[in-house]
Amino acid sequence: MKKVLVVSIVLLLVTFIMAETTIVFWHHESPAHRVAAFQKVIDLFEQEYPDIKVVQQVVPWDDAYTKTLAAINAGTTPDFQFSLPDLTITAYQANGIIPLGELIEEIDEKYDFIDSQLEPYMINGNYWGIPIWTMPMVLIYRPSIIEKYLETSELPKNWNELLLAAQKITLKAAAEGEEIYGIGLTAGNNLCTQEQVYTIMANVGVELFDENGNLTFNSPETLRAVEFYKDLFKFSPPGATGWAWGEIEMNFAAGKIAMMPYFGGLQKRFFDMGIYDLDGVPQPFPIDGQRSSLVFPNDIHVFKSAKEKGHLEEVYEFIRFIMRPEINAILTAQTEPGSFVPVTVAAQESDAYWNDPIINQFEHLNRVIVDEIEYGKLYGFETGSVVNLAIGSISGANLLAEMIQNVVTEKYTIEEAVSNTTERMREFLEE
Template sequence: MWFKRVWMLSLAALVFGTCVAFGEIIEIVFWHHEAPAYRVAAFQQVIDAFEKEYPNIHVRQEVVPWGEAWSRTAAAIRAGTTPDFQFDIPDFNLYVYELGGIIPVTDLVEKIDTKYGYLKSQLLMYQHHGEIWGVPIWTMPMVLIYRPSMLEEAGILPPRTWEELLEAAAKLTNPPERYGIMLTAGLNLLTQELAWCFMAPSGTELFDANGNVTFNSPQTIRAVAYYKELSKYSPPGSAAWIWGEAELNFGAGRIAMMPYFGGLEKRFFEDLKSTDLAAVPMPMPSECGYARTLTYPNAVHIFKSAAQDPKRLEAVFTFIEFMMRPDMNTILTAGQEPGSFVPVTEAMLAPDSPYWDHPTIKAFLDLNRLLVREVRYGTLYGFEHGVVNLGIGEIIGENVLGEVLQRVVVGGESPEAAVAWGQKRMEELSRPVR
């Protein structure tokens, strides 16, 4: 009954366009997790533009740090104090869905898709139980970034295969001044992201199409063994690093290459006044390799509280659709974090899109063209076949991929034993969608 009621409300808002009476003010509130002041300012720029065009709708942003998002969302759902919508990532979206706090957004996604053309790979991670539960706003692909000056000095071409990457990392390593690669092996999200940059091209799948755990495979063992070998050329102590240490050391010229988001271009362009930054797709095995990488689509989910009033729901739909307009979406992507926050629609990737006119995007044009291409090949661990296992949230939360690498790189365990442990732990957390 709930879904039928929401569908009717959505239809009323989208098709019949429930009108906000002249002079009647509707205030909508959303949570996001981008705390840096320049990101907050970008959101406010979009809000100000929206309120100028829709003076009867007032929008308020509230920042909830990622570290607090899960607990505060659960508390708000229990207390009935949720905002109208919130930014999320696929595993967080599943978490809120299981709390019973959100509505399907299939109609809104289809409307935006008709208008701007979604990249289908970015919708897959939000589809389950016959509906779409998140509206993608931007995504975050990883590539192999490198310092062109260092590779040119060493006479090395950007690596395309695992074999070339290993050879390049060895040749570029000159301790303690410089190391060929940066890899981590801790119980943190960065390690899981880096793990997938090698597991995906190797053909690893956490689940099959039916949600069965398939982690313990020759492809996974191959990737873990390679990761251990490549880690020899990473700086001492880097196993425990997270994003801050990685970015500082790369920016300081201590690291020649690393799998990462493209967002360092903002630091290079604005702070270092340098364009000594480039990228290639994540290298793959020369035999039986796949052109795949990691991508993190960032979407919004709409809380049930917003659907209790058709006018409020219409206002929420209107603002979300406004965010996807190319001029506004350029602010939320290139204006917030150029290179890290990448568009998810064909309209934004078109040659005449305002996205390509942003100064930082233009300064690293080849890098940004690569990033938008890689979005089409991007996957996310546990979502290779869409949402097929609800246990992925716990698997990510426990840093199972990170522990597999830590056991091998730091603990000296064999790749076979560590992957077998990972399979067993995933099976214990597994909850296939039926």
């Protein structure tokens, strides 16, 4: 009887193990608190779905594109991946992912996606990525610096006011022997610069392509935006020509920068330090311009390997799970508050999001950030869908950032830099 019992238990264990499905995904968020928040979501999912095991694997952003392409070519992709529009386009062009229109329709009906956040994933009549959070840029600032050097709590509302405020703060601080700068802009050849300059470009309606996919970058609007960026950059800290995320965040947190177009993700750092001197307003725009800024949706794309391995329904269950408002609050507010923002109306209005301690502490800033999603755009996707697949390569090459670096270092005139960048973009169109 004991032998029979032992055999029965073994058979049950074997059956259980065989019944369990393991799904694997890649993401590129290596900070420990982000990994921990993802694991919290995974643990909650596995409690509800004990027959599905989920494994997260971190692939740094620097390796994301090469490893994705290599895995597609070698047939070694995970089941799905957290992504950005240009990486999803890259995977689409490599024939490595599946369309997700039906799942998006299901989630949209239940939670109501913000339509603009779906647009970068519409390729040839179908959706190839599901947005899971988005990242709006607004003008964040240190209220104490504004009040001290501008002698007001009012923030600039247009470009002229922004330029004058940045100048006044920089000059007044210098006269008092303080190393404080009115604006924080970068000019390094990196994604940080690219996103900041596009925030300025969005204010005057710059478009990389028209609705037919024709390159329209070399325009009066682009020249105007680059000229303003160059003028404003004069009131950034010295050395910012080579800065990226780390340097500008460190200097802003240290009180060396009064204001800057940026994501809201510094909230966690300030909260952990017990510093609440942080707020934000919509990005100022010209009197004859438009309220807008960069809004960068992040998505999940699903590899063909998930379907080939029979894991598709398990992957879909996980995606449905993370889009529940109370779970999406963990994926956004607890992962990177202020930077990762919900993309559905249900999640944006949920108590789970607004009751998060950090989101609640900086509530005004976060209301501004959420509101900005309605006005934001993303370079190359201004017309409502993917009209030219070259945007993936153009974005990955950081051409906007390279252009700005050449302008602020006076390697090229504004006209030369915009013209050269347009020709560089054209090379990707011809490939």
